[in-house]
Amino acid sequence: MKHLEETKKLLHKSSYFYIITAGMDGNYSYVNQHYADQFAYVHKKLEGQPYHITMHPDDCETCREVSEKCFANPGILFPATIRKHDGKGGYLYTQWEYRAMFDEDGTPAGIFCLGYNITEFVADRLLLNGAxxxxxxxxxxxxxxxxxxxxxxxxxxxxxxxxxxxxxxxxxxxxxxxxxxxxxxxxxxxxxxxxxxxxxxxxxx
The missing domain is CATH 1.10.287 (Helix Hairpins)
Known part of the structure; x- marks a missing residue:
């Protein structure tokens, strides 16, 4: 857990990366400033709120599947592409890496997620495929x-x-x-x- 805490401190004010953690109850236990600012329109204080309130409903299953892989393979990062509400009736595309968190006794403590916005990349790819x-x-x-x-x-x-x-x-x-x-x-x-x-x-x- 120590290295995860150090990563959170290092990237808390990142203007590029999102960092979030969710507890075993499925609620946010931490969000960095960039994530908080990006999704403030959803809730002014995301900590304590259900993790799924920022995302496309269809992607909740992706989160569940990736989280299960993380707990089954401690220490391994698993990727996930998640759509997030953009506050304008549409969605942002975000790319994440998930990792399971465990406490000192080895008991599952939640999920650590590092992500970034790939909306422009997805749009460019769609245009390229169309061309x-x-x-x-x-x-x-x-x-x-x-x-x-x-x-x-x-x-x-x-x-x-x-x-x-x-x-x-x-x-x-x-x-x-x-x-x-x-x-x-x-x-x-x-x-x-x-x-x-x-x-x-x-x-x-």
Whole structure:
């Protein structure tokens, strides 16, 4: 318990970390100044209040499960992500490490928790995941377009080129030859454009 008391003193006025302890009755037995200030709107004096009054109801079970692990494994820290009321109808995301506390006789005395606010990190991660999903969707669309241009369009275009070349070799009619040349010239230009677009799509991925 001595090292836990030293940690509490060291970080009592931390502007970054939360430190709380809860007794075996499930009530706060200590909160540092940062935690007290952050959740003062819930209760002016949190000590003695139930630990769950600051959190999302669905996360109470997480606290219970992590606490059980702590008592089953003395001296080991266990992580937990807990949502806390933000006082505006929403929630803050907080990351914690729990450790069981025992008195001098080895009797369970409560839970020590060290935590910090990760709301911005969670928001950034959600935005990143959204961007990744959008990129995957666009990549799928680009692949579809590339396939259509490469196979569905170029296949009949190749046939047109072949037929125009055969026709060109089998006629002496100058007017028909002129038409064949025009067909071949435009088909080749179209083929180059399609190749260029497929290349651009491939390099963009």
């Amino acid at each position: 990744r999903n959008e990129i995957r969707e666009k990549a799928g669309l680009l692949n579809k377009v590339a396939f259509q241009q490469s196979h569905l369009i170029r296949a009949p275009l190749t046939n047109i080129l072949s037929l125009a070349a055969i026709l060109e070799k089998r006629t002496d009619d100058k007017q028909l030859l002129s038409l064949c040349h025009m067909i071949l010239d435009n088909a080749l230009r179209l083929d180059r454009e399609i190749k260029g677009m497929v290349g651009d799509i491939s390099s963009a991925q």
